[in-house]
Amino acid sequence: MGVPDLPASAAAPCAQRRYAILIDVGYLYAAAGEVLFGARERREYRVQADELIRVLQEYGASRLPGELLRVYWYDAAADRVPTVDQRVIAALPMVKVRLGNLNKLGQQKGVDAQIRSDLDALARHGAVTDAVLLAGDEDLVSAVDAAQAYGVRIHLWGVEPAYGSNQAERLVWEADTVEVLSADLLRPYFRLAHPLPTQAASTTPTPAQVFAGLTPAARTVARPNSSASASGSTSATVSNSKLGPNRSTVEEIGEHVAQKWILTRGRDNIRDLLPGPLLPTVIDTELLIEAEKELGHSLRPYPEARVWLREGFWARVYREFDIDRKSGK
Incomplete structure (x- = not known):
């Protein structure tokens, strides 16, 4: 008597995808405040946190398969006594508030340790297959590595920077996927505490x-x-x-970055970029970030400035290797 065929779902059950969203509120608020208002301190703006969390949940649902386990909201409070806003957030469904200590200087203490602990526990117990990490601190790299060793995929979210980058480079490298939350996505949930006339x-x-x-x-x-x-x-x-960056200034910045890379990364590494003038996407992004740090402003609204930046970069590289700019030899 033959064995009856089993349904495909019974014969080969597949693990259900489940994810958690871990949010470093200090990073989220500081980065959003800077890009939206140029604000340095949290007291300069107000946040509609419940609606912001809802939007982040919806954003995660649109990007990740499976079900949401919960949102972890890592913030800080003096003596770990929750504020009124934090109590409201803690009452939201599928949201767990974790509080570090806020010292007299307004610095958060213990938040990164809580993120590392929760991420490790979620991965070790197989509670999630994926984890979204909305953070920027390099101290979280070890937790990311550990979770990945248990088979958890790490999806790093960041806030659109005002210029340069607002996340640790190593953290970006270690993540499985990286996404940037645009200022437009966050803007409806932030407002200045005292609007300017x-x-x-x-x-x-x-x-x-x-x-x-x-x-x-x-x-x-x-x-x-x-x-x-x-x-x-x-x-x-x-x-x-006419608005926009000055061409000669941007080209000088490009040359300066090339000179710095030649000294810090070595001539052999820079020689690998030849014959040019195209740059690998990763290197081109690094060049833009370095230039924006030097200028203290974003070049992203100005496509022509990025062309000038590359021209300055290659001008210095070609001089270093005694290459004719036109012929490439």
Whole structure:
């Protein structure tokens, strides 16, 4: 008598995918405050945390298969006594609040240790197959490595940086996937505690205006009137009011980064990039981040600036190896 065929699901059951979202609130708030308002301290803005958590849950559901186990919300409070806001968050479904200590200087203590402990426990007990880590501290690299050793996939989320990078490079390297939460995604849930008057806000120069060396008030003065336009001074005014980074400055930054890499990474590593002028995506991103750190502003809204940056970089590399820029030999 033959053995009856079993349904495919019974013959080869597959492990159910389940994930947790671990959020370093200190990192999330600080990075969002900087990119949205240029704010340095949490008291400068307010956060609609319950709605923010809901959006992050929805974002995770759209990116990861399986079911959400829960959200871990790592924050800090003086003497670990939860604030009113933290009590509200703790009452949300599928959210667990973990509190570190907030010292007199406003510094968080013990938060990273709690993240490492929870990530290790989740992985060791097989509670999740995937873990989302919204954080930026290099101290979490060891926890990521340990969880991966148990077979857990680590999905690192970061907040769009104002410029450069706001996450440790090694943490980015070790993650299985990396995603950046845009400022537009977070903006509806953050607001300034004391909004600036309209007039004051309008006279604060943007990074583009800083590059151009003009404040809004200065551009108003420079704007030609009808008689000035009629007298032929329009072209001079247009060139002065053009926004964006200065080409020679960006090219110099590109050369500076190339020189630094030659000294720190060695000529042999830089020679591997030849003949150019194309750069591997990872190296091109590193070049952009280094340049933005030097400038203190983002180059991402200016595609032409990235071209100038590469030109400066390759100019220095070609000089180093005595290569004719046109022929590549």
